[in-house]
Structures are given as structure tokens and as C-alpha cells.
Amino acid sequence: MLIQFTDFLPVPKPDLTKVKFNIRAGTGGPEAWDLLLADDPEDWLNMNRHRERHQNNNLGPAQFLLSFAQYYPYGPQYFIFGGFFQVSAVVPELIGGPGYALAPLDEHSEYIKRLIVKLERPVGRDLYLRWYETLQGSKLNPAVYELAPDTKLGPFPGFQNVRLKHHELQRIIANDEPNWKDALSSVKGVYVIADLSSGQLYVGSASGEAGGLWQRWSSYANLGNLTGGNRGLENLRAELGGGHIVDNFQYSILEIFDPKTKAETILLRESFWKLALGSRVHGMNRN
Template sequence: MTLTLDAIFRSAEIDPAQIQVIRHSFVREHEDSGLRGIHADSSDEEILAYTARQSSNTRVFPAVPPTVWVIFIKEGGDRARFWAVVRNVGEVSTEGPLRQFNLEVSNELSDLKNRLVIGWRSPRAWRLNGPTASQYPVIEIADSQPIPFPGFDNLVLDYPNLQAIMREHRYASWRTALSSVIGIYLITDTLSGRHYVGKADGSDSIRQRWSTYAANGHGANVELRGLDPENFRFSLLRVFDPSTPTRTIDKSESHFKIALDSRKHGLNRN
């Protein structure tokens, strides 16, 4: 059974009926308008600006385009490589043959950026409605490029980052590093500013402990149940070798609870 773009959309909870799919081709300058195009060295900002300019001819581009645009870049033959999902915030202006849109890059499918390649069945078409594009075949999902581990002292993660680190191949070195230490960590509810100081000790590495948060948001901590994990920020306060005695870990945890006043004004109950 051939994997199609529909499965990719559904996995990201994107309704094909509510989107349009655009395939850009490399061209330095358009002969009809003289406007600058994009090329292999174009930056993301240049590609976004290029996407935001569309024809004022409603036979070429819809008068009321959908909110979600899925952007691909043409490769050799019938291949098209995924660039980004962008959200159309609204039309800004119309000047002669062009309309300018306010577009924002979305995080949707961001883990597939430059990795997802589909077969573009309609060589002359550059824009498709979602239901048509959803039937196009997925040719390739390339291995992601590894992301270097930034070091324990520089680790500050929001909740989607934490989930990606525990799941995606490109973060393999991060999981290895987090598996090698135990210690004291901090969860901040950015909505209220309150802190929760936690620990990973004994046979529980930081990776194992944080995996539970990635899975359910609260890690079985009563204090965190009922809060929206999308507002959580994770960081490390101190790391230890796994052979460190439990009493040392407990002493460090108590110190940070006092220093951050997380019992009285935070999310720690004890």
C-alpha cells in the first residue's frame, strides 16, 4: 500500500479540506512581472516573502484562500520537497497584478522540514487544493540531521521540545546525555510563574524521569495534575553521577526548594 500525503496530514491533525498546497520552482526572475524569484540559496525569510506575494487574478489564485498553506519546493523530475506549513493571517494589500498576504510559519510538520518528498503528479500545476494533494504519494522521508546537545547548563525546553527530544532520531545524542546523569530539575509554569523542583535519583536518570512528563504532562506528580503542560518549561539545576548517594541528592533538592521558595509560593507540597 502506497503511503500518501493524506496520512501525513491526518497524523498532524490537518484537515485536507481546509488547506491548499503550493509548489515553488526555482527562478531568479519572473519574465512576466520582472519580480525576483527564489533559488537554491534563498533563505527561509526570502521564501516566506516570495510565498506572500500572489496574483490578484482570481483565476490564478483564489479570491478567499484558505488559512493553511503547505509549501513544497520543486526538485528534479516529479519530486517536491516539503518546506513549511504557513498560516494566512490575512491579505495586506493589492498593488496592480499582485496581492500581499501576511503569513506566519507554523510548527505543524516542522519535524519533516526538508525531509519529506512527494511525487508531484501534475507537472504544470503549482497550486492544488488539499483533497487533491492528499492523494499524492510520499516518495521519501529522509533521516533528520542530528542536533548537537547544547550541554546541561544550557538546557531550557518547552513542552513540545521535550516531547520531540524523547521521540525523534535527531535528538539521539540528547537522550544519551540525559541517560548518563541523575540530579535536580526545575519545571516552571510560565502561565503563573510558579516553580516545581524535582529530582531523578537511584536508577531513575533524568531521561527516564523526563520521559514520564513527555508521555502524560504531569509525571504522576499531584502538584502538576490539572495544569496545562503546554505552559511548562524544563531546565536542570544540578546534575550528578549515577553513583552519587541518595542523601546527597536529597540535600540538593531541599536546598533548591528553599532557594526558589517552591513550597510556599510554588508547586511543591513537601
């Protein structure tokens, strides 16, 4: 039996709390889940701060807000928790923009990007913003569907959109995330590692026969390894420690290749990218 929404997420003032089920930012805009996932929280906050001309679509006299983003990997009736906020109206009144100030509260913060609720029906234009005290038993009637052990990362975004912090890479490898593993195992490639604290780059490649990018990046995710045996990265770890890598490294893909591509072809492209990005002269490559 599923746990009821209000039993799992009690609030201090039910009669002054609204619940917002965000889908996307405007017509044809980015998905709410993508905004919640982004490094910069402002776009996610602005989605929840927005004040429209139609009063029924606004926070009105609410003093608190429970916010959710549609978790589209599961389907239209699933929403993931995005935070609990104290609400105050912006004065003078602003229509068509951030008309409310939202102050994040610690209460329920441990469930952000982990708690998924399921609604009995998809959210429509007239249902996405509801009063907390009338929500349970309504047409939406949400129930707790899943509490993930760690932050949800979402589906594989496409090779051209991969941008992983080290802690995200660790989690993907440790959890054997199926869609990430399927994608990264299916290709060889040239990749770039950025040290976000200094801007220095390291260009590498997965040119072996088995495992593709997944196998290569697995060594970087291993806290007992972190460098994949690369001399430039080994030097950095010796100088600044493994914690520097975990805190500051980001992984992206420059080019992908069919698994049957000869290693020589991929190594030539790796050399091209080292020259193009200056990673030998100004970065962390040592060959």
C-alpha cells in the same frame, strides 16, 4: 533517486521568487537553525528581511521568498525549510537592516522545520541567495533529502541550555532521540518545571540509580501520568486538568551529578534549590 527541489516546492511565479540559504547572522553571530528554532520568530524573520549594500545579496524585485536554514547537525550542505513568504520592499529604502517586509504564506507551511534539502556543494558568499528558476541544475542543484514526520528539534544543546516545552519533551521521549537519551541517561540531577501561565515553579530530582534524568522525565512525558506522582503537580492537574500541564509546562536542568553520587547528596541539593527559588512557599512543591 532524490526528488528535485523544484518538483517538490512549486511556486506561483518562478521568475519572481528567490531562495535564501541562511547560514548565520553576521560574522560570528548565531546559527540560522538556532534562530529558526527560537520561540520568538522575529530574529529568524530579520535574518531573511535584511538588506545589504551589495545589490547582488538582496531580494531586489523578487515578490516571493523560499527560506532555508543550514541544518548543521547533518553537515554544511544540508538546509531545512523555514517558510514561504510574500516580499515587499520597505520604503524609504533601509540599508543594513530589515529592508523588506515578509508576509508568511500558507503554501508549503506543513514542511517548515521538517523538509531538508541537500546541496551538491556548500554555500558560499556568492551562492546563498539565488533565483528559483535558475537554481535547479546550478552549482547548488538542491534535492529533497528528508521529510521528517515531525518538527526537527536539533541536537542536545548541553545541560545548561535545556529548555523544553511539554510537546517537545513528549517528542524526544517518544522518538527515543539518541543524543538526548544518551545525555539525559548519563547523569542524575536536580531540575525545575515552570508553569509558564503563572510563573510557579516545581523543583524535583532524579536521584535513583538507573536511567537518570531520562527515566524521570519519561514519566512527565507520558500523557497517562504527567505528574510523576508529585503531590503538588497532582493537585494542579486535579484543579486545571492535564491539558494545562501539556500547554504550559517547561522543563530545565538546575544541576547535574555523576551517576555514582549518593541519593542523599542530590536530595540535599534539591532542598537547597527549593529554598533558593521559593518553590515551597510560592510554587508547586509540597515538601
